[in-house]
Amino acid sequence: MYNKERVAAIIAAAGSSERMHGVDKIFAHLGNRPVLARAVFPFECAEVVDRIIVVLSPDNLAAGEALSDSEKWGKVTDIIPGGERRQDSVQQALDRLADDDIKWVIIHDGARPLVRVEQIEDGMTAVQATGAAVCAVPVTDTIKLAGENSFIQETPDRSHLWNAQTPQIFRYDLIRRAYDAASGTVTDDSILVERLGVPVKLYKGSPANVKITTPESLAAAEIIVRRHAE
Ligand SMILES: Nc1ccn([C@@H]2O[C@H](COP(=O)(O)OP(=O)(O)OP(=O)(O)O)[C@@H](O)[C@H]2O)c(=O)n1
Numbered sequence: 001m002y003n004k005e006r007v008a009a010i011i012a013a014a015g016s017s018e019r020m021h022g023v024d025k026i027f028a029h030l031g032n033r034p035v036l037a038r039a040v041f042p043f044e045c046a047e048v049v050d051r052i053i054v055v056l057s058p059d060n061l062a063a064g065e066a067l068s069d070s071e072k073w074g075k076v077t078d079i080i081p082g083g084e085r086r087q088d089s090v091q092q093a094l095d096r097l098a099d100d101d102i103k104w105v106i107i108h109d110g111a112r113p114l115v116r117v118e119q120i121e122d123g124m125t126a127v128q129a130t131g132a133a134v135c136a137v138p139v140t141d142t143i144k145l146a147g148e149n150s151f152i153q154e155t156p157d158r159s160h161l162w163n164a165q166t167p168q169i170f171r172y173d174l175i176r177r178a179y180d181a182a183s184g185t186v187t188d189d190s191i192l193v194e195r196l197g198v199p200v201k202l203y204k205g206s207p208a209n210v211k212i213t214t215p216e217s218l219a220a221a222e223i224i225v226r227r228h229a230e
């Protein structure tokens with residue numbers, strides 16, 4: 001009999017929204033729905049996903065349980081407290097998966113509410129090759145590498161530069177190994193896998209898969225949501 005490989009999604013949503021100047025972006029409303037509800041929904045819809053862990057700041061756990069009830073999340077098995085840094089929050093969720101027979105882990109920012117099912121599915125296809133895949137978009141600005149006193153040191157060839165987003169998808173044993181070897185603070189999960197020397201595949205996401213970071217990015221997401229509703 002064919003046993004489906006189990007897939008877990010981790011929604012990292014335990015940040016402090018400092019750059020939002022007083023607004024908790026995870027529960028901010030975007031087109032009348034909380035950002036977190038929008039971030040979780042595509043994972044509820046994606047057939048490939050078996051189980052979802054939502055990581056929240058300790059102060060938001062009750063609000064998370066209430067949202068789970070009102071949104072009728074069927075796949076969310078755990079709503080857990082996160083840690084100080086994003087990587088600490090992801091680590092908590094990886095630990096929670098230790099006693100499950102999980103083959104693939106999809107890590108997604110709770111602050112990216114406009115991810116689509118298609119980007120989850122495309123990632124699951126891309127990850128089969130090496131065990132690690134990152135949703136990303138080619139950069140559209142020219143990027144400058146700054147040296148001392150903000151003088152330009154180098155202008156890298158743009159055709160090789162991508163903006164990394166989430167979902168970032170990994171074989172569970174690989175991401176565990178990468179996190180076990182982690183040192184210092186990193187800004188995404190794939191860095192830790194790259195350090196193991198394992199090739200990580202970039203697959204094309206969408207510029208619409210914005211991360212709510214500042215009030216301006218929330219306003220930009222509002223425009224995208226409104227345009228999709230038209
Ligand atoms: N300790 C942390 C920090 C961040 N995140 C999550 O990781 C994602 C990306 O982080 P970021 O956008 O930097 O969120 P914040 O840390 O909330 O933002 P800020 O740096 O402005 O406080 C977000 O969904 C955030 O909730 C997390 O789960 N745990």
Ligand SMILES: C[C@](O)(CO)[C@H](O)COP(=O)(O)O
Pocket residue numbers: 086109163164165166187188189211213
């Ligand atoms: C993981 C991430 O969303 C990929 O772009 C990003 O690096 C998170 O960075 P932040 O500083 O925690 O917002």
